[in-house]
Amino acid sequence: MVDDNREPTRRLPRAERREQILAAATEAFARSGYAATGLDEIAAEAGITRVILYRHFDSKTDLYQAVLDRMCTRLEAHVEEPVGGFTDASVDGLLAAAAESPAGFRLLFQHAVREPEFKERIEKFRDDTTAAAYLQIRAFVPDDALARWASQLAPVVAIEAVIAWLDAGQPDPAQAGDRVRQVVMGVITAAASTDVQCSLPDP
Template identity: 70%
Template sequence: METAAQPRLPRAERREQIVAAATRAFATEGFAATGLDEIAAEAGISRAILYRHFESKTDLYRAVLDRVCERLGAAVGERPGGFTDAAVDGLIAGAAADPDGFRLLFQHVPREPEFRDFADRFGTGMTAAAHQQIAALVPDPAWARWAAKLAPVVAIEAVIAWLDAGRPDIDAAADRVRGAIGGVVSAAQHRPEPTEA
């Protein structure tokens, strides 16, 4: 807890400290199972100080998700050409820089109806970017749409598995994620051999 011996932080720094602590706390159990007392303890402050910066747990959670989306969006970037190698590199870099935020956005938020729009917006953008690139590689429009919806899911799950494995060899991680996405594209391109009657 904040004591008289601790220096008083400027408002913006204190807010950032609370958001960072809340990200860690929420990433463990999600919104419903995380209490404000846990967040205050994680931040090393009192609940009263927390309420000076955020009106409610919902207000704080939205601030956390805004920050996660902003950082991950900056890492992935708006890149011409779709879901490119650089976008995959950015996705991994964003997850490495904020693993709690990445897990929160893609593991907890999709199961939280009140906040699902955060993950949905990010996923919709990834699907559109993937389709832009995959449509040029997969001639069948239905299979191109299928691959465009599946490729971001595979990428996200591959990055979460990489985080869970202890983040082995970040330089090789992007190649492996791209390989998994390549498997989706290859499956969409596959034309079965005609069977003989």
């Protein structure tokens, strides 16, 4: 029996409705992953029917791709240069994008790489950031092998530092950029050093 007391779905401009669906899908995909998230779940989270969802996206794959595109666009808006460069501005951009859409940031850097249909795209993105990092790091690290090691590690460390910052509740946001840069510089310093001696603190 149809519930005649249901609230009718309010009509929105097409662009606004699409953004509503993308925001709901980002949260749902980040929470449950691509395979475990159904279109009915996304429609419910967006407060719409599945019929309305299909007016905007042909399939779950199409929707997931649009979610990733949306997050990449946000990232590019905050990071004008390649993320792998890790200047002050690029680190601040990473943090700004993550704070603006924590679920989208996690989806892009943690979840999408585990999805076979989207893994190739994310791996290419990571390869590009590694190449960008190498262009900068080789100026500070004379040994080419160590420069390539640091170039591969630095972007991963920066992104994981931002995700850890999100997981910790975004503490001390005014100093977050400096803390992430300090972590990244630790990688570069370790690669550049000719006398590496370090011990962890005793428990």
